Structures are given as C-alpha cells and as structure tokens.
Amino acid sequence: MLEFSFLLDAARPTSAITVMVIDEKGLSHHLKTPLRIQADMWDQQKQCPVNIYKKKLKCLNVRLNRLRVLISSYLRSCFERKKRVACTSLSRQIKKVALDEDISYTQDGLLYFMMNYIMSRKHLITNSTYKRYMVFFRLIERYEGYLESPIMISDVSSVFVRSFLEFGRGQNYSDSTIFRTVEFIRTILNFLERRGIRTCVFDLEIPKKQGEQAMVTLSEDELIKIKRMPIPLHLKPARDWLVISCYTGQRLSDFMRFDFNTVKVVADKSCLSFTQRKTGRRLLLPIHPAVSTIMSQNDEAFPKRVPMQRYNEQIKIVARLAGINELVSVRIRKGYRSVISTVPKWQAVTSHIGRRSFASNFYGSIPTPLLMEATGHSSEQMFNRYVNSADIERIKMLGNYFEMVYRKKFQQST
Numbered sequence: 001m002l003e004f005s006f007l008l009d010a011a012r013p014t015s016a017i018t019v020m021v022i023d024e025k026g027l028s029h030h031l032k033t034p035l036r037i038q039a040d041m042w043d044q045q046k047q048c049p050v051n052i053y054k055k056k057l058k059c060l061n062v063r064l065n066r067l068r069v070l071i072s073s074y075l076r077s078c079f080e081r082k083k084r085v086a087c088t089s090l091s092r093q094i095k096k097v098a099l100d101e102d103i104s105y106t107q108d109g110l111l112y113f114m115m116n117y118i119m120s121r122k123h124l125i126t127n128s129t130y131k132r133y134m135v136f137f138r139l140i141e142r143y144e145g146y147l148e149s150p151i152m153i154s155d156v157s158s159v160f161v162r163s164f165l166e167f168g169r170g171q172n173y174s175d176s177t178i179f180r181t182v183e184f185i186r187t188i189l190n191f192l193e194r195r196g197i198r199t200c201v202f203d204l205e206i207p208k209k210q211g212e213q214a215m216v217t218l219s220e221d222e223l224i225k226i227k228r229m230p231i232p233l234h235l236k237p238a239r240d241w242l243v244i245s246c247y248t249g250q251r252l253s254d255f256m257r258f259d260f261n262t263v264k265v266v267a268d269k270s271c272l273s274f275t276q277r278k279t280g281r282r283l284l285l286p287i288h289p290a291v292s293t294i295m296s297q298n299d300e301a302f303p304k305r306v307p308m309q310r311y312n313e314q315i316k317i318v319a320r321l322a323g324i325n326e327l328v329s330v331r332i333r334k335g336y337r338s339v340i341s342t343v344p345k346w347q348a349v350t351s352h353i354g355r356r357s358f359a360s361n362f363y364g365s366i367p368t369p370l371l372m373e374a375t376g377h378s379s380e381q382m383f384n385r386y387v388n389s390a391d392i393e394r395i396k397m398l399g400n401y402f403e404m405v406y407r408k409k410f411q412q413s414t
Contacts, residue, residue: 002075002085006047006064014038017064019071019094023085024078031091033067033098035060052142062138063098065145070097072148106150110185111140113153117188128278136184139177143167153192156185157200172339174331182206216328216348217357218246218319225322227290235321237303238314240294244302245354246361247288249375252311252351253277258302263287281376312351319346 003022008015009032019031037060043050048064049057070093078085105112118133125133144151146167151160161182168178189201218226223246231239245255254276264273264284270292272285287295295301306314330348332341355375362371 068145110151136181217360240303246357247290249358319349
C-alpha cells in the first residue's frame with residue numbers, strides 16, 4: 001500500500017512542512033507545501049501542531065487534515081487502479097488545497113451537508129448557537145483527517161457512531177462534546193430526510209451517556225454561610241454577585257449587567273426587567289428578598305461589576321473562606337483537555353453555579369413552569385439538566401418524611 005507522512009524540511013526556528021510519499025516501487029518523494037510552523041510547536045509523532053487550539057495553529061491543523069484526505073484519496077486511487085504516483089500533479093493539488101481560501105467540501109459528504117445546514121440557519125440562530133455548531137463541524141473535520149478519507153452521508157450509520165466514539169475518547173474529548181456532536185449529526189440526517197434524501201437516521205443508535213459526574217451546586221445552608229461570613233472588602237462585590245446569581249438563576253452575561261435601570265415596579269413588586277443575551281428572550285423577574293438585602297447594603301444599588309476572569313477567581317476564594325470543602329467530582333482542564341477529578345467544592349465554583357443552584361434549590365418548592373419562566377428555559381428537558389438529582393436538601397427532607405411516617409404508624413400500632 002502507498003504511504004505518506006508529514007515532516008519538517010529542516011531543524012530551523014520556522015520550517016516548511018513537507019509531505020514524504022512512498023510510491024509503488026518503495027521510493028520516497030519529498031513534496032514541499034506552502035505551510036510553515038515553528039519547530040518547537042510541531043509534534044512529529046502525531047504529525048500535527050502540539051497545540052491545535054491556538055488560533056494560528058488551529059487553522060494550520062485544518063489545512064493539514066484536508067491534505068490528509070486529499071493525499072490518502074489520491075494514493076488509494078493509484079493503488080486500486082494500479083497507476084503510478086504522479087508527484088508533479090500531486091504537488092500541484094497539495095499547493096492548491098493548502099492555499100485555497102474558498103474551501104469546497106465533497107459533494108454528498110457529511111461536512112458538505114453540515115455546512116449547508118449551518119449556513120441555512122445562521123440568520124435564525126444566536127451567535128453562541130452558531131459557535132456551538134461550528135465546534136461540532138470542526139470535530140468531524142478532525143475525524144475525517146484521522147480517517148484520511150471523506151465521510152459520505154451514506155457512511156453515517158451505527159458503525160460510524162461506534163468508530164467516532166472511539167476516536168473522541170481516544171483524543172480525550174469529554175463525553176458531553178462527543179454525544180452532542182452525534183446528536184447534531186442526527187439533526188442533520190433528519191433535516192435531509194425531510195428534503196427527500198435517503199439516510200440511515202432510523203438505524204442510528206446513540207448509546208446513553210455513562211459515568212456522568214454529579215452537578216455542582218450551592219445549597220441553602222452553604223449560601224447562608226457565604227452570606228454571613230466576614231469577608232475582605234475587595235472580595236465583597238464578587239461575594240454579593242455570587243449570591244445574586246443564586247437567587248436570580250441568570251448567566252454571568254446577564255446578571256453582571258443588572259443596574260438601577262433594570263429595576264421596574266410591577267403590581268407593587270420590584271422586578272428585574274432585562275433581555276437575556278444568549279437567547280434574546282425578554283424576562284421580568286421578581287426580586288428575591290436576598291437580592292433586596294444586598295441592594296439595601298449597597299445604597300439601593302447593585303454591587304460594583306467584576307470582570308469575568310477575576311470574578312471566577314474571587315468566588316473560589318469566597319467559597320474556600322466559607323468552608324465549602326465537600327469533595328465533588330468535576331472536570332478539570334489539564335493541558336488541552338479536561339479530565340474528571342475529585343476536588344474540594346470551592347475549587348469547582350464557577351460563574352454558572354448560580355444558575356444551577358437556583359434551579360436545584362427551588363425545584364419541588366416552586367412549580368416548574370414558574371422556575372422555567374425565571375431561568376428562560378424553553379423546555380422542561382433543558383431545565384432538568386440544571387437540577388441536581390443528588391440534592392442534599394431534598395434527600396434530608398425525604399428522610400424527615402420517612403421518619404415522620406414511621407413514627408406516626410408506630411404510634412397507631414401501640
């Protein structure tokens with residue numbers, strides 16, 4: 001079988017990437033590409049940049065994956081048709097693909113239909129949804145580079161799913177990213193079916209996620225500790241915003257914009273009136289007494305705004321000072337991937353914990369439709385992802401009911 005590999009042309013600070021092709025006679029040919037990279041940023045074993053998430057290197061890796069598909073398809077064709085490798089012709093194709101800004105995808109290929117679907121909906125979806133779709137697209141693009149072959153829509157079957165899961169886990173992607181990508185592909189197949197294009201969507205079996213770690217939330221008892229704890233003055237705004245997030249259930253991009261102009265009085269109740277940045281949904285949210293208390297302590301105003309990175313750093317310190325030390329399993333980023341680790345809860349506190357805590361702490365006490373109205377979720381399925389199924393407060397409440405019913409029956413029997 002004909003083979004190829006990527007090499008750096010010389011040990012220089014910045015080197016051109018060369019393709020070494022082994023032809024039908026076992027002779028090697030070195031074909032230069034216009035792509036260049038610093039030698040210390042190149043992983044020769046994996047034949048790709050060390051960090052494929054750095055902006056420039058991400059673009060380079062995309063082009064390398066396209067070259068893998070091109071070269072492998074060309075060599076496979078030569079082998080099957082028993083033709084000799086025409087290095088001059090292949091070199092021209094390599095240069096064209098490496099430099100071409102207008103990328104075309106294989107007709108009837110999965111990437112072709114994915115890009116068509118994304119672009120057809122770009123005017124209907126939010127920017128964050130568009131970015132999420134492109135994450136799925138880029139992952140399939142990397143998978144094509146791994147396979148060194150274009151993925152045709154007829155190839156997308158249960159066998160494809162198994163192979164893709166193996167690839168994703170082998171590359172240390174989180175199960176969440178892998179499964180959401182497969183779900184998006186199923187959406188693409190359903191979209192094509194509705195337009196009369198035959199697919200294997202009805203045979204596509206997506207296994208259930210395994211080993212999901214518990215969701216991290218702050219209970220009412222932990223929030224009381226945080227609210228009552230003496231705190232250094234410079235951490236007070238972050239502490240106040242953390243409490244506000246837990247009693248409003250909003251994202252950082254929304255609650256950090258709350259100010260005097262956000263407050264409206266409706267039916268004699270003070271409310272927060274704002275538009276969610278991610279969804280564009282207009283919300284009118286009654287102000288919780290805990291939020292009113294913080295405002296009264298700040299001259300009837302919201303705390304000073306804290307930049308996102310500093311906020312995420314400071315709320316961890318706040319939680320540590322409050323003694324939030326229970327061990328939890330969470331994903332911690334190590335290098336370019338995240339792995340499940342057991343850490344004290346304060347280390348797992350991030351800006352999104354307020355939204356999850358709001359949903360979990362009030363779930364069961366307030367009707368779910370009202371909670372969904374507060375968080376801005378459009379479906380109960382999405383809302384339930386924010387509810388901690390292992391909520392300690394509800395376990396304690398259930399245990400209290402068990403004891404109460406037992407005592408009542410015991411008294412009746414004596």
